[in-house]
Amino acid sequence: MMDADAGYVTEDGRQIGGVLMEMKNITLRFGGVVAIKDISFDIREGEIRAIIGPNGAGKSSMLNIISGFYTPSEGAVWYKGAPRPAMRPYEVARMGVARTFQNIALFEGMTVLDNVMTGRLTHMNAGIASQALWWGKARDEEVANREKVEEIIDFLEIQAIRKTPVGRLPYGLKKRVELARALAAEPSILLLDEPMAGMNVEEKEDMSRFILDVNDEFGTTIALIEHDMGVVMDLSDRVVVMDYGKKIGDGTPDEVRNNQDVIDAYLGVQH
Amino acid sequence: MLDAGRTGETLLEVNNIEVIYNHVILVLKGVSLSVPKGGITALLGGNGAGKTTTLKAISNLLHSERGEVTKGSVMYKGERVQDLDPAALVKKGVIQVMEGRHCFEHLTVEENLMTGAYTRHDGRGAIDADLQMVYDYFPRLKERRKSQAGYTSGGEQQMVAIGRALMSRPECVLLDEPSMGLAPQLVEQIFEIVKSVNENEGVTFLLAEQNTNVALRYAHHGYILESGRVVMDGSAADLRENPDVKEFYLGMSDEGRKSFRDVRSYRRRKRWLS
Amino acid sequence: MLYRTSGQFKTSYTADMALFPVRQDAILLAIILAFAWVILPLTASEFAFQTLLIPILIYSLTAMGLNILTGYAGQLSLGTAAFMGVGAYACYKLVTIMPWMNPVVAILMSGFFSAGVGVMFGIPSLRIKGFYLAIATLAAQFFLVWLFEKWAWLYNYNASGAIQVPNLDMFGVTVAGPTADSMTQYYVVLAIVSLMTMLCINLTRGTLGRTWKATRDMDIAAELIGINLMKSKLTAFAISSYIIGVSGALFVFMWRGAAEPNLFDIPLSFRILFIAIIGGLGSILGNYLGAILIVGLPVILNTLPQTFGLPISSATVEHLNIMIVGSLIIFFLIIEPHGLARLWALIREKLMIWPFPH
Amino acid sequence: AELYTPNLAYRTGPFAALGIPLMNGQADYMTLLNERDGGIGGLPVNFEECETGYSTEKGVECYEKTKGGALVTQPWSTGITLQVLPKTNVDQIPILAPGYGFSPMSEGGTFQWAYNPPASYWDGAYMILSDIAGGDMANLKGKKIAFLHLDHPFGKEPLPLLEQMAAEHGFELVPIPVGLKEMQNQSAQWLQVRRERPDNVIMWGWGAMNSAAIAEAVKTKYPMDQFYGVWWAGHDPDLAAVGAEGKGYKSISWSMPQPDSALMAEIKEKVIASGKTQTTEDQLNSVFYQRGLVMSMILAEGIKAAQAHTGNAEITPADLRWGLENLDITEEKLAELGMAGMVPPFATSCDNHTGHSGGWILEWDGEKFVQASDLLQADQSVIEALAEAKAAEYAEANAPWPVNDSCGG
C-alpha cells in the first residue's frame, strides 16, 4: 500500500504524494532532560499525520523542532529530500510551515482581522515609504490580502467577530482564529498542536470539518497533535505514537489502535 | 450510588446571577444552580457559554479581571459569600482549580502543593499527612517534587493544580476543565481521583467540563449552560439519555457514534432556545 | 444618538479600511483641524502659544514616537529624553555648520541621527526583554546626557555648555531664535506634527504596524508565524527614534530656544512616558490627549491659587503641583489603565448604542 | 500701579537649603521698603516669587510667565541667566544677576540688558588666587590647584580665567567636575583630591554640593585652610555641621553680615516682628540672609536712580536699565541706608555693568565666619581684556547680535 516515493491512495480515495518532510534520528535535550530520543518519521504530501502520546512525551517539542523554535541536539529535519539548514523560525515559516499553538498564542491586543492579517505578512513586502504614505504598492497589497483573508474568515465562519479584539473571545473561537491565522499564510504544511483541546463534541465536529476541508481544498499537508482518540482515528491517515521521548508506534490508525505498546502506554483501554 | 449527591442538603447555591465584564460585556444573564453537599455536579456547555465565569463568580475571582456580579446572589451554606475576598472563601472551604492550570512556575512542585496549605493553621503534622495523601493520589508528582513547575508537562501541571487545591482541605472544589489537554488515560485517572476524593473525603465538586462524555459518567447531576443561561439540568443519567445532549454533546446519532469524517454540515439546529 | 452609525454601510474592503469608517469621526476631526489651523492661532495669546499650544504639539509628537516603540512594538523605553537630545544637538550642529540650510530641513534631517543612535541602543532588545530592556534605554539615557556634557564640540565650546538657538530664517521669515514670532513657530510645529501624525497613522495600521503589534503581544509566536523579530524591533527603534529626534529638535528650536544637557535627563523621559501611558499605549490619538493633560494640568494648577486669591507661596504651589500630578497619574491609571484614548473609545461605544445600556 | 520685580526663586529641591536664606533676605528688604516707605517713590514693590527649583527649564518658563509686566528679571542661576540672555535683548528687560551669571556681562556694550554687580565670578576667582598667592601671583608657580565645581554653567564659569591664569603664572589646574546627580556623593571626587594632593582646592559649589564637599574634605583630612569657596559656598549651617573640624575653611565674599547695623534693627522691628516674612530667627545674622538684603538694595537703588532720572515713580524696564547702569553705591550711601560695611562701595556705568566691588575673605573659625582679609581687588586689566574677548566671541557666535559701540571702553 505504501510506496516509498510515489505515495499511496487512502481508503477514501485521496492521492497522497511523496515524502515532504522527514525527521531523521532526532534527539532533543534540555540540560539533563532528554525530551526526545532518536526519533525518525516522515510526513507525506497531502497527508494528515497525527502525533499522539501521553503528556510530556515530547510531542509539542517535536512540533517546535519542525517549526524551527527548538534546534535538535542531534539529527536533522529533511525537507523535500534535502536536510534543512539551521534557520530562524521566521525563515521556516517563510518556507511554508504554519502552525497553531497548544496554549493559544494569539496577539491579544489586536482584532481578529488583524490577527489573521498577520498570518499573511509573509506575502506582503511593500516598502516603508509606501506604507507610510498609504499609497501605491502598500495600498494595493493591503486590499488584495484583505480579500484573501476575508475568504478564510468566511471559510471558518468567524465573520461576526472580525473587529473584536481577540482578548475578549471565548476559548473555542480563539482556537479557530488561530487556525485562520495559520491558514492565511497559505502554508504547504500546517502544524496543529491540540486544535481541539477544550472543545465539546459539537465544536470538535466543526473543527474536524475545517481541517478536512483545508486538506481537501488546498491540498495542505497537516501534522496534528491531539488527545481525543475519536478525532485522531477518524481524521488521520497515519499516526506516530511517542512515549517519553521514544517512538513506540507508527502506522495507520488501525495498526496503532491495536498495538499493545500503545495501549499500555497511552490509550489505557482499546478505542 | 449515582444519585448519592442529590439527596443531601444544598451546599452552594447560585441565584440568578448576572455578570458584566469591563462594565459593558454582559456574559451571564441570570444563572442559577444549586450544588448538593457531597456530590459531583457538572457544569456543561460550549465555548464561551460562561462556565468559567460562573465558577469565578462563585469564588470571587472576577474582580481581578474587571468583571463584576451585578445581580443575584451566591450562597454558601446559607450564607451570602459574594462580598468575601477569595482568601476568606478558601478559609471557609471553597477552592477553585483554575482553567489552564496556573501553576507557580518558579516554585517547585512540592512548594506549589504547600501553597495550597497556606490558609491552614492545623500544624505541620496534618499538612505533611495531606501532602502524603496527595502523593498517594498522584505518584507522578512525588517523582517530580523537586522540579520547577514551569518545566513540567501539561498533565503534571494539572495534577499539581488539583493536588494544591486538595492541600487546603476543602469542602467544595470548583474544578475548571480538568481534562483539557490531557491524554485519555490521564483524563480517566483524574476523574477517578475526583471520584475517590469525593467518596473518601466527602469533598463536594462543581466541575466545568467540555468533555461531556466523561463528565456525565462521573457526575451525579449536570447543568447545561449556553450563552450565559442555563438551558437544561437534570441528573447525569437523565442528561445522558437526552437526544439533544446525545447529538450535540456526546457526538452520537441514533445509529451510535458518528465518525468525525462524516459530519458534513457545519450548522445544526438545537431543539431548545438559548 | 450623536454617534448612531445606522445607515452607514460599507460595500468594499477599501471603504472599510478608510481612516474613518464612521462619519461622525471625520466630522469631529474636521472641527479639530479647523481649530488647530485657524481658530486657535487667531485667538491665542503669546502665553497660550508658549505654555500650551506649542508644547502640547511637540510633546504629542514625542509621545507618538515613544508610543511606536513601547505602545506598538512593546519595547519599554526609559530613555526618550536622551534621543530628543540627540535630535536637538544634531540640529544645532547642522545649522551652525551649514547656516544656509533651511531650518525645517535641518529639523527633519536631525531625526536621522537619533534614528541611528536609537538603532544602536535597540540592538540589545534582540536578546533582552521587558524591564531588563529598560536598562539598555537607561544606559542610553545616562550615557548620552553625559556625552552632551563632556563633548564640547557638540555645543561649539560655548562657555555655558548649553546650546543656544540662533535666529534662523526660512523664505525671509524668522522661524527660530530669540526674535522668532510665536505664531510662526506654532505653524511650523503644527505642520510638521500633522505630517508626522499622518505617516504614523498609516504605518501603524498597515503591515509594519501589525508586525510591531504582533511582536509586542507575543514575540515567540510572531517569530513562528514568519516575523523577523530583528527587523521588526529595529525598525520600531529607528522610526520611533526618528520621530523623537525630530521632536527634540522642535523642542529646542521651536520652543525652548536653548538647552543644556540635563534638560534631556530622566525626568523629561518620564514625562513623555506619562503622556504616552495616560494617553493610551498603542494609540495615536492618546498622545494628544495625554499631552493636553500633562502639559495643561500644571498650567491650570498654577493659575488656580491666583484666581481664587489664595495666599500660597510659589514653593507650596510647586509642592502641591507635584503631589497632585502624582495622584492624578494614579487616578487615571485606575479609572482606565489603557489610557484616555480607551476611555474615549468606551464613551464612543456607549454613544453609539445610547440610550440602550448594553 | 506697582513695581513688579519678580524673583525666580527656589524653595524646593536640593538647592533650596541655600537659596532660602538669600531669598528671604531679598524679600524682607522689599517688605521693609513697602512697610516703611510705602514702596519706592511711593509705589509698592511686588516682589512675587516664581519657583524654579534651580532647574533651567523651569526658570525659562518662569521668565516667560513673568516677563509681561516685569521691570526686571532675576534668574537666580547662571544657567537660567545664560538662557534668557538673548531673549532679554528682544524683550528689552534688564537681567539683574548680583554676583552670578556670565562674567563678560560686565561688557555693557555687548550685553546691554544684563547686570551682575557688585562682582563677577572672574573677580571672585582672581581674588581667591591672589589670597592663595599672598598677594603676589608669582608665588603660584609650581602649585597644583584643584578646581572642584558643579558641572553646570555656574561651575564652569570661572574656567576661562583660571586656565588663563594657570598658563600665565605656571600653576597646574586640575578641574574636578561634580555632576548634578552626584552632588551628595562626592567620594570619587575626593579620592581624586587625595590622589592628586593639590596645594589648594577651590570650590565653585552650590546647594547640597557644598555640605557634601565640606564633609568629604574633613573625612579625607584635607587641610581646611587650603580649601577656598566662591561666595555661594560659604553657608553657615553647612560649616556648622562639621563645626570645629571645618576651622580654616575660607570663602570669598562681596558681602559681610553686620548684625548691629541700623538696617537689621529696622528689619527686626518692621518685618520680623510683624511676621511678614518666612525668615527664621537663626538666619538673621548669617552671611546669606544679609547678602540677600544687599541684593535687593542694589535693585531698589537702581529703581530709585531710574525714578530720579525720569522724574516718574512709574518706570519702564528701559528706565530701570538706565538706573542699573548708573548705580553709585558709595560709603555715604551705604551709611545712609544703614548698611555700612555690608558691601564694598561700587559704581556701574554704560561700559561697566559689574562695578567690580572687590571682596573679603571670610574664614570659618569653628563657630562662625569671620572676616580674614582686607578688601581684595581683582586686577581689572586682566579681567577686562578677557571679558572683552569673550564678549566679542559671544556676539559673533550669536550673530546678529546688537552691540552698542557708543559706550566706549
Place this chain on the structure above:
Amino acid sequence: MELLNNILVKPFVDMVEAPDFLMQVLWEGLVSGILYALIALGFVLIFRSSRIFNFAQGIMVVFAALALVGFHQLGVPAWISVILSLGVMFVLAVSIERVVLRPLVGQPDIILFMATIGITLFLIGFGELIFGGENKVMITEELGIPTGEFIFEPFGGFLLLEQKDVTAVVVAAVLVVALLLFLNKTRMGRAIRALGDDHQAALSVGISLQTIWVLVWFIAGIIALVTGIAWGARAGVSFALEVIAYKALPVLMLGGLESITGAIIGGLMIGLLEKLFEIYWGQPLLGGNTETWFAFVLALFVLLFRPQGLFGERIIERV
C-alpha cells in the same frame, strides 16, 4: 600607542604603586555598593511578590529618613523616633496597598510601574510640603551609631574606614541573611514567591494579596529606613538622595530582578567597579563623572550574555 598604554597599562601601574589608595578606593566602592544593594533589596522584595517594579523605593528611603529626623526635631527621643518612623512606613504601606495596588490588581507590569512613579511624585511633593526642601543632618550619634573612624596604615600609606560605614556593612549583611531565611523557609515567604508567579492562582489558593502586599511594602519600608539612616549618615538627608535610587536599577538588572543574592552581589560589583573605573580610567581619560552611566553600561553588557541577570530566574519560554 600612548592611548593604549593609558588604558591598559598605566591604571594598573597606578594601582600597584599606591596600594593603600587602591584599598581606599575599593572600600569606598564597597560602601556605596552596599548602599545600592540595600535599595535594590527593597525593590527585589516587592518585585518578587507582585512583579511590580517599584520605582518609589528611592523616595521611600528619603521619606523614612526625613520622618526619622523630623520626629527627632520635634523633640522625640531617637529610638522612639525610629519606632514612630516605622509606624509611618506602615501607614504608607497600608495606604499604597489600599489606594494604588488594590484597584490595579492584574494590570500589565508597565501600568503598575507607572503607578509607582506616580507614588514617587506624590511623596516628593508631600515630603517637601511637610519636611521642607532643605538638607537635614542624620541623627547618627543620637542613634548610638559610632561616628569615629578606623585608621590603618598599610604599605606606608593610610586607609580610613568610617565606623558608621562599617556599621552599615554589618547591618546590611544581617538584613540580607534574615530576608533570605524569611523568603525561603517560611510560609509567608513561599506565599510571596507564589504571588510573584501568578496573582490569580495565588488568590485562588487563598493567599490574601492585601495582607502580603502590606507586609511586603512594610518590609520594604523597614529596609528603606535602614538605608536612609546609612546614606543619611554619609551625605545628609535631602531629596537629592532620591537620585541614588536610580543606581539600584542597574544593580537589579545585573543581579536579576527577583534575586536577593543578586541584589547584594550586583550592588557590590557595581559599587566596586564603578569606583575603580572612575578613578583609574574615567577621571584621567574621560573627563570624569562616569559614575552616572558606568553601572548601566556594565549591566547592559552582562545582560547581553545573561538576559535574566546573573542570579535572575531563568525566563521560561515555551509555546
